[in-house]
Amino acid sequence: MADDEFSSEEGKLRVESGEGHTARSLLENPLLVETFETLRNKYREALETAPIGDLEGLQGLLIMLRMVSEVEDHIREVVDTGKLANARLDEIRSIREARNG
Secondary structure, rough: OOOOHHHHHHHHHHHHHHHHHHHHHHHHHHHHHHHOOOHHHHHHHHHHHHOOOOHHHHHHHHHHHHHHHHHHHHHHHHHHHHHHHHHHHHHHHHHHHHHHH
């Protein structure tokens, strides 16, 4: 069967596409958007009011602030991977259509 060359790749691409869709839904979820914003504001405010001599506390707050961004960035990466997977799936469909006339 001519389609066998794409079978294993297609399975992975479908998983990535589904994960991308789920990730996009997360980023569009008002509760999660509000959560990211609330945490950022909370940590920024804590940074502004923390004693300058509390280096461990300041470092911890900076780490927490960075982690919020890293989580959001990772979700965005999953969305992007899903988009690339969709494009490849479309390409595979086009190749099959061309072969089958």
